[in-house]
Amino acid sequence: MTQEPFPEDLADALVGVQRLIRRRLRREMPDLRLRGAEVELLRLVVERPGIGISDAAKELYLAGNSVSTLVNQLARQGSLVRETDPADRRAARLLPTPAAEARLGEWRRRRADLVRDRLSRLDGADRETLLAAVPALRRLADTLREEGERP
CATH class of the missing domain: 1.10.10.10 (Winged helix-like DNA-binding domain superfamily/Winged helix DNA-binding domain)
Incomplete structure (x- = not known):
């Protein structure tokens, strides 16, 4: 069975970003x-x-x-x-x-400063794409939260 790559790619990207932010902040x-x-x-x-x-x-x-x-x-x-x-x-x-x-x-x-700095290094199109994705990511988090609250 072939798995759709998008869910795995998204999960990996989110975990990777979070891990790198934590590591950087721990160093600082x-x-x-x-x-x-x-x-x-x-x-x-x-x-x-x-x-x-x-x-x-x-x-x-x-x-x-x-x-x-x-x-x-x-x-x-x-x-x-x-x-x-x-x-x-x-x-x-x-x-x-x-x-x-x-x-x-x-x-x-410091976390906000770090992310702001790294976002400023991206081109405008990437920043706009990430900005537009924030509401969808919050809704995804809500669906995961709801799933955890079911009996």
Whole structure:
């Protein structure tokens, strides 16, 4: 059976771009040595301070014990604070530390600068093509998210 090359090519290109951005940022920001899942959790907690571990696990499509492990690692690094949820003393709420918010903000700024610089090296037609593709890529992400939410 012959497979259509476009889906595989697209997936490879997206993964490759993401990997190269991460590697470049790690080189430029050696003090921010976070793995992909740690960055994802930290970004989620910054966007939704007070989120619980089970809600974070659902949002990230990870097992609750995996998120607990990530929370413990980030708390030891001084990036997250875990506090008891006053509404349910058995549950924890996650909050980013000011240092983590600053580091994540710096990471986002450097990422945007890196991508902006690399986009400026492309010709106008390529930049327009990528700009036009962003809404479709977001819809693709939404369909993948919806698929993960089905029982």
